Amino acid sequence: MRIVIAEDDPLLREGLALLLRAESLDVVATAGTPAEFLTALDAHRPDVAILDVRMPPTHTDEGIVAAIEARRRRPDLAILVLSAYVEQTFATELLTGGVTHLGYLLKERVGRVEEFLDALHRVVAGGTAIDPEVVAQLFTRTRHDVRLERLSPRERDVLALMAEGLGNAAIAERLCVTHGAVHKHIRNIFAKLDLAPTDHVDRRVAAVLRYLEDVRHRV
Amino acid sequence: MPAQRDEAADGRAAGRRGSGESGESGGENAGTRNTVVRATGAAISAIEQLAGGLGTALLAFVVLMWLAVTAVLSLAGVGLLMVPAVLRALHGLADRERGRLSRWGPEVIGPGPAPTGLRLALTDPTTRRELRWLTAHASRGLFLGLSGVALPFLALRDVTFPLWWSLTPEGVTATSVGIGGIAYTWGDAVPVALLGLGWVAIIFGLTPAMARVQARPGRRLLAAGPEADLSLRVAQLTATRAAALDAHATELRRIERALHDGTQNRLVTVTVLLGAARRMVARDLPPASGPAGPHAAEELLERAQRAAEQALAELRTVARGIVPPVLADRGLAGALTGLAASCPVPCRIDVDAPERCAASVEATAYFVVAETLTNIAKHSNADKAAVSVVSRGGWLHLHVTDDGRGGADESGGSGLSGIRRRVAAHDGTLHLASPPGGPTTLEVRLPCGS
Numbered sequence: 001m002r003i004v005i006a007e008d009d010p011l012l013r014e015g016l017a018l019l020l021r022a023e024s025l026d027v028v029a030t031a032g033t034p035a036e037f038l039t040a041l042d043a044h045r046p047d048v049a050i051l052d053v054r055m056p057p058t059h060t061d062e063g064i065v066a067a068i069e070a071r072r073r074r075p076d077l078a079i080l081v082l083s084a085y086v087e088q089t090f091a092t093e094l095l096t097g098g099v100t101h102l103g104y105l106l107k108e109r110v111g112r113v114e115e116f117l118d119a120l121h122r123v124v125a126g127g128t129a130i131d132p133e134v135v136a137q138l139f140t141r142t143r144h145d146v147r148l149e150r151l152s153p154r155e156r157d158v159l160a161l162m163a164e165g166l167g168n169a170a171i172a173e174r175l176c177v178t179h180g181a182v183h184k185h186i187r188n189i190f191a192k193l194d195l196a197p198t199d200h201v202d203r204r205v206a207a208v209l210r211y212l213e214d215v216r217h218r219v
Numbered sequence: 220m221p222a223q224r225d226e227a228a229d230g231r232a233a234g235r236r237g238s239g240e241s242g243e244s245g246g247e248n249a250g251t252r253n254t255v256v257r258a259t260g261a262a263i264s265a266i267e268q269l270a271g272g273l274g275t276a277l278l279a280f281v282v283l284m285w286l287a288v289t290a291v292l293s294l295a296g297v298g299l300l301m302v303p304a305v306l307r308a309l310h311g312l313a314d315r316e317r318g319r320l321s322r323w324g325p326e327v328i329g330p331g332p333a334p335t336g337l338r339l340a341l342t343d344p345t346t347r348r349e350l351r352w353l354t355a356h357a358s359r360g361l362f363l364g365l366s367g368v369a370l371p372f373l374a375l376r377d378v379t380f381p382l383w384w385s386l387t388p389e390g391v392t393a394t395s396v397g398i399g400g401i402a403y404t405w406g407d408a409v410p411v412a413l414l415g416l417g418w419v420a421i422i423f424g425l426t427p428a429m430a431r432v433q434a435r436p437g438r439r440l441l442a443a444g445p446e447a448d449l450s451l452r453v454a455q456l457t458a459t460r461a462a463a464l465d466a467h468a469t470e471l472r473r474i475e476r477a478l479h480d481g482t483q484n485r486l487v488t489v490t491v492l493l494g495a496a497r498r499m500v501a502r503d504l505p506p507a508s509g510p511a512g513p514h515a516a517e518e519l520l521e522r523a524q525r526a527a528e529q530a531l532a533e534l535r536t537v538a539r540g541i542v543p544p545v546l547a548d549r550g551l552a553g554a555l556t557g558l559a560a561s562c563p564v565p566c567r568i569d570v571d572a573p574e575r576c577a578a579s580v581e582a583t584a585y586f587v588v589a590e591t592l593t594n595i596a597k598h599s600n601a602d603k604a605a606v607s608v609v610s611r612g613g614w615l616h617l618h619v620t621d622d623g624r625g626g627a628d629e630s631g632g633s634g635l636s637g638i639r640r641r642v643a644a645h646d647g648t649l650h651l652a653s654p655p656g657g658p659t660t661l662e663v664r665l666p667c668g669s
Contacts, residue, residue: 085479
């Protein structure tokens with residue numbers, strides 16, 4: 001796995017690189033500005049980019065802009081965005097480009113190394129890793145959605161974990177239930193959200209997307 | 220311009236105005252020199268004001284004459300056509316005087332546009348007040364202005380009289396006001412010189428009071444009276460309040476940024492390093508794969524600890540940047556003296572700030588000086604530095620200079636951009652001159668009231 005890190009704080013950048021290298025991952029380049037990052041992207045052809053949201057010159061959303069530009073240049077590039085705080089619009093902007101190969105995590109999650117690496121691998125494999133806090137915000141915003149109200153609390157928990165990008169096994173483990181129970185919940189969610197099993201689309205993604213879509217319209 | 224110099228040791232530094240000095244100290248007669256410097260500054264400033272007042276007083280005289288002619292002609296009817304023009308001239312002049320007075324002291328805020336029609340003007344309180352000011356300024360103001368401008372010439376002429384009276388054609392030389400008549404001998408010339416000294420005494424003793432007297436009618440009559448329509452004033456206050464809130468918001472944004480991009484990043488670094496160290500320890504525990512494992516983890520922990528310490532230091536800086544505690548306790552003079560004392564480069568501090576500024580402005584001034592002195596100590600290689608702080612006419616002027624190697628660059632990641640942001644938040648201006656080889660001079664102007 002070839003990794004590029006874009007983070008303007010030198011200490012944190014080195015810390016991240018050190019952590020990933022200690023896990024025998026291949027950090028091919030580090031960048032302190034969006035411009036450096038895009039150069040490194042072309043030069044090193046990484047599999048995944050880890051990006052800070054706030055970078056020079058204005059320290060607002062340069063990371064998001066760079067991520068969108070990177071996606072444009074390399075649609076298959078996995079992107080993991082690290083943010084100092086949860087910002088709904090940032091998440092929405094990112095997700096507009098599709099939820100695959102995408103992660104959006106709070107910075108401090110990196111300290112929980114196993115979960116962070118798990119998220120990283122998931123994103124590289126084409127999945128999604130959305131911070132639980134982001135998901136919580138999404139659900140707060142969509143609380144008045146009629147379809148959501150049909151879901152039982154347990155089903156809502158399952159959908160939240162799906163939105164974070166977890167697979168069935170991981171959801172079962174997180175909720176301390178059996179694999180079969182999770183399967184049943186998911187089937188109920190699909191039914192209540194009117195997602196027919198004959199659809200060609202991935203219904204998991206569709207279920208999550210339906211909510212993100214809804215949020216996007218409200219923003 | 221007042222420019223004071225005091226010793227921190229003389230105990231006056233804690234007062235409303237004070238100054239301090241660390242490093243080399245001045246002589247014993249600093250007190251006398253101080254008084255002389257201050258009196259000279261006050262006299263020069265007063266004469267400048269009187270001269271400025273003379274300008275508007277001459278115009279006031281012209282407008283007054285015009286007004287008189289208009290009044291007389293109005294009796295015959297034709298003058299009525301001139302009324303709007305002369306009223307416009309009156310309002311224009313009054314506005315000009317408001318602007319001039321505002322530059323020399325507290326702002327004089329007018330009551331807003333006044334009518335130029337005859338009937339309205341006759342009942343308009345603003346116009347009546349402006350007319351009263353016009354007569355006062357065209358008479359007393361004119362006289363004071365002429366005197367103020369003449370005094371320095373008289374003083375110069377009479378004090379130097381003994382040096383040149385004998386060179387002038389016979390029968391021409393005389394004292395400035397004719398005392399002693401025409402000078403024929405040294406005996407006549409010396410009293411003239413004494414008279415010149417008298418003029419000097421008057422300049423030092425009386426001009427500040429003259430300037431105040433000259434400005435008084437304008438300050439009293441040109442400001443909005445109690446009966447004036449205050450809607451314009453309200454609009455103005457709304458605008459300034461919005462600006463103040465803007466400054467406040469910018470300030471909060473700066474703090475937010477310092478916390479998110481500085482302190483929080485440090486703490487994230489701590490968790491990242493701790494996470495890495497834990498993984499390392501967990502991996503190495505069972506088989507104990509040689510001494511490299513614990514050693515590497517120990518190094519990570521050491522780095523984590525250093526990052527935590529940096530987070531603390533940054534947090535301290537942020538907190539102090541919000542309001543330096545010392546500022547509330549000891550005022551700007553005391554706080555800056557403390558700064559100079561802790562600066563490794565010998566630093567002289569002159570503070571002449573009799574009018575206390577808004578707390579946020581003083582905090583910014585303190586921050587600017589603190590950051591600049593830190594920069595000087597870190598980068599300039601200077602032997603000495605000097606800081607002067609003067610408050611005058613509603614502005615706080617900061618002047619920081621050092622004799623270091625210069626070449627300070629805002630893009631170089633020093634605190635300069637932070638200083639600029641903070642000054643801008645208060646609508647202040649910043650000017651930096653730092654040619655390679657030095658010296659470096661930083662000038663900052665901050666409005667006192669925002």
